[in-house]
Amino acid sequence: MDVSSSRIASTIGIALVAFTYPLSAFAQIQVTANVTGFTSQSGNAVFVLYDGKKGFASDLDTAVSLQTLPIQGAGVSATFDGLKDSDYALFVFHDEDNNGEFKTNWIGFPKEGAGNSNNHQGMPSFAKSSFNPAAVDTLDIEMWYP
Numbered sequence: 001m002d003v004s005s006s007r008i009a010s011t012i013g014i015a016l017v018a019f020t021y022p023l024s025a026f027a028q029i030q031v032t033a034n035v036t037g038f039t040s041q042s043g044n045a046v047f048v049l050y051d052g053k054k055g056f057a058s059d060l061d062t063a064v065s066l067q068t069l070p071i072q073g074a075g076v077s078a079t080f081d082g083l084k085d086s087d088y089a090l091f092v093f094h095d096e097d098n099n100g101e102f103k104t105n106w107i108g109f110p111k112e113g114a115g116n117s118n119n120h121q122g123m124p125s126f127a128k129s130s131f132n133p134a135a136v137d138t139l140d141i142e143m144w145y146p
Contacts, residue, residue: 029083031133035092035115036075037143043096044068045076050089053126057091057102057116064088068095080133089129090117092141115141 035045047067048060055062067078071094080090093102094113103111108123116129121144131139 028081029085029133030079030081031083031088031090031131031137031139032077032079033090033092033117033139033141034075034077035141035143037113037115038071038075038094039113039143039145040096041071041073043071043094043098045071045078046093046095046100046102047078047080048091048093049080050091050126051084051086053089056089056126056129057114057124058104058108060100060102068100083133085132085134087130087132088117089126089131090139090141091124091129092116092143094143094145110146113143113145115143117141 033047038045045068047069048057048063049065050056050062051064060066065080069076069078092115093110095101096112102114105111110124114124116124117131117139118129119142120128
């Protein structure tokens with residue numbers, strides 16, 4: 001086999017591998033969270049996405065993504081890109097005083113408006129809030145206030 005035939009065979013081999021490689025390996029999973037029910041437009045909506053229970057809803061530094069968006073109108077939406085086929089949980093809070101912190105009482109019960117990816121009320125937990133972005137592309141979250 002001469003050099004040009006070898007190059008052609010190599011190029012065809014690479015093309016076959018590229019076309020037969022599962023497209024899911026290249027897929028970018030995303031989810032959009034639509035949040036409604038804010039009692040005022042003061043402050044910001046803080047979207048905090050976690051990929052495990054460590055620090056969920058209490059430690060913003062353990063989040064895989066954090067978005068702070070102004071509240072304008074009836075609701076706020078945030079989109080998270082590049083997610084894996086895995087469990088995540090989204091926590092949203094109404095940061096009315098713009099201090100970037102979620103306020104709780106001494107037992108951890110919210111003192112500010114909050115919401116999560118499965119719309120349960122009360123003390124937030126990863127288990128009650130988890131979802132898989134491969135199975136759902138939109139989350140509708142209703143804020144609740146203590």
